[in-house]
Amino acid sequence: MRLKYLGLAAAALGAGAAVVVAQTPNEQFIPSLVYRTGAYAPNGVPFANGTAAYFALLNERDGGINGVKLVVEECETGYATDRGVECYERLKAKGPTGAAFFMPLSTGITFALTEKAPVDKIPLLTTGYGRSESRNGAVFQWNFPILGTYWTAADIIMQHIAKKEGGWDKLKGKKIALVYHDSPYGKEPIALLTKRAAMHGFEFLPLPVTHPGVEQKATWLQIRQNRPDYVLLWGWGVMNSTSIKEAVSVGYPRDKMYGVWWSGAEPDVRPAEDGAKGYNAVTLQHSSGRFKIHDDLKKFLYDKNKGIAKWEETSEVLYIRGLINGFLGTEAIRIAQEKFGKKPLRGEEVRWGFENLKITAERIKEAGFEGILQPITISCQDHEGARTGRIQTWDGKEWKITSDWYTGDDSVLVPMVKETSEK
Secondary structure, eight states: OEEEEETTTTEEEEEEEOOOOOOOOOEEEEEEEEOOTTHHHHHHHHHHHHHHHHHHHIIIIIBTTBBBBBEEEEOOOOTTHHHHHHHHHHHHTSSSSOOSOOOOOOHHHHHHHHHHHHHOOEEOOOOOOOOOOGGGGTTTTTEOTTTHHHHHHHHHHHHHHHHHHGGGGTTTOOEEEEEESSHHHHHHHHHHHOOOOOOOEEEEEEEEEEEOOOOOOHHHHHHHHHOOOOEEEEEEEEEHHHHHHHHHHHHGGGGEEEEEEGGGSSHHHHGGGGGGGTTTEOOBBBBOOOOHHHHHHHHHHHHGTTTSSSGGGSSSSSHHHHHHHHHHHHHHHHHHHHHHSSSOOOHHHHHHHHHHEEEEEEHHHHOOOOOOBBOOEOOBBBOOOEEEEEHHHEESEEEEESSSOOEOOOOHHHHHHHHHOOO
């Protein structure tokens, strides 16, 4: 199966397949690692669709970026690290200037590419995922975990729980469990939660779930026996809906469950039907809904029968996150063009764009992302750029924002980043 990017590029959706795209010198090549097949496809597909749609929109509406057309090629990884590395090696030198940047869409693949990116001088855009310590741009010069790391996510959830309980001191003696995907992704929040447990006196209970996460009965029997006060969920794909179903089966209250932003989308809750009602997740700034960007998607893509997903799916969490992903990457190119010229750029030039990324409220409004994003400023030292999020709750039909904004606590996060980076 193939997905055309408005006749300007193509995506290989079959495992390991490649589409050869004829290119002219005035085209910018962007590889996109995806998983449209396998256990993680229910979550991988909408994110990939949103990312593809934003690139397509720029080509259709604007003719690319300052006259430079975007050529995008998807490479199917199935969420497997070895396949992700294979995609990287095959695509890194394509196009007139090589890959502008890579989007691994997997923390495991990100770990594997972190050593390769500096050698090849290609930045890694890991929006809301990847290595938490890679926020430190002085050490991880080619990694950009823009909008939030997993330490930020865990810290925001813990701040919210502490507020609900009446203060950090009220957490003393409580039990907080982490049901996590047994992979680099799932293990990321453990350091932050261990630190917070030592600071505030709560018992931390980490419970790994093996890939792909469809068998969790033993995990939830432990939860039924231990009766933790709260359960944090760090799952992906089918694991998330399975966790919610298992919570129902053992009678664990969903309003005591808090997912990371990769466990807080429609595919995570709909399979559990009414059982998911009351389940919470931290947001990566945005939730679901329709915004100004959707007007352009309809006018330039859907009204021309060039949409990349069903229209009703474009308002969902992961599709919107895909739009954000495409926006952040292309804004880095746009900024870099101001320095290096309105032409196809090399990865090291795009890296400069990421390090000088400053997205103001005015630019957010102009691009149609008002109500989705807050201002973002990346620097040489800070490759995360923003550490804010809210809590959303599934009401049985849709996500509702149910908290004020929280910001990751740098008094806790900065020393952790420094210590881990120095290793």
